Amino acid sequence: MSSAxxxxxxxxxxxxxxxxxxxxxxxxxxIVQALMLPESLIVRGPVGPAAVPVVVGSMLVIVxxxxxVDIYRGGRGEPEGGEDVExxxxxxxxxxxMLAAAFISNALLIESLGWPFSGAILFWGSAFALGxxxxxxxxxxxxxxxFGSWYLFAxxxxxxxxxxxxxxxx
Numbered sequence: 001m002s003s004a005x006x007x008x009x010x011x012x013x014x015x016x017x018x019x020x021x022x023x024x025x026x027x028x029x030x031i032v033q034a035l036m037l038p039e040s041l042i043v044r045g046p047v048g049p050a051a052v053p054v055v056v057g058s059m060l061v062i063v064x065x066x067x068x069v070d071i072y073r074g075g076r077g078e079p080e081g082g083e084d085v086e087x088x089x090x091x092x093x094x095x096x097x098m099l100a101a102a103f104i105s106n107a108l109l110i111e112s113l114g115w116p117f118s119g120a121i122l123f124w125g126s127a128f129a130l131g132x133x134x135x136x137x138x139x140x141x142x143x144x145x146x147f148g149s150w151y152l153f154a155x156x157x158x159x160x161x162x163x164x165x166x167x168x169x170x
Contacts, residue, residue, distance in 0.1 A: 016077060020068035027060025098129035114164025119146030 034053030102125030109118040123142035
């Protein structure tokens with residue numbers, strides 16, 4: 001009796017076990033690291049900083065175990081049907097590179113220009129890379145998003161993002 005799905009190979013069945021093993025190992029790592037977190041002074045009651053990572057790690061282990069049992073019983077992942085995806089098409093590297101440039105420029109300019117302007121460059125560049133050609137409208141929306149998110153972080157969360165050239169103004 002072969003462990004491979006019809007039309008598949010024996011290696012495909014073993015590779016799916018690899019995914020299950022990876023999920024289990026990742027979950028175990030998350031649990032161990034969460035239990036090694038130092039005690040915090042802000043802990044109030046039974047829920048400390050390790051609670052969420054332990055839950056997430058436990059869920060990863062459980063999902064990995066269920067996946068392994070499913071594979072053992074003959075379940076196999078189905079290939080992408082490509083409902084609205086062009087499977088024969090190539091990657092759009094121009095878009096990927098423009099998005100990468102927007103993210104890298106944000107990382108390089110956030111300290112000098114500050115989040116309001118570097119964030120606006122990030123938002124505008126992402127919109128441009130993804131096909132929007134309404135430059136003025138996109139710039140206005142990008143500025144509103146970046147200034148709005150700066151104020152939300154500053155006043156809503158108490159986290160002050162870099163202001164850069166607007167120091168003393170914001």
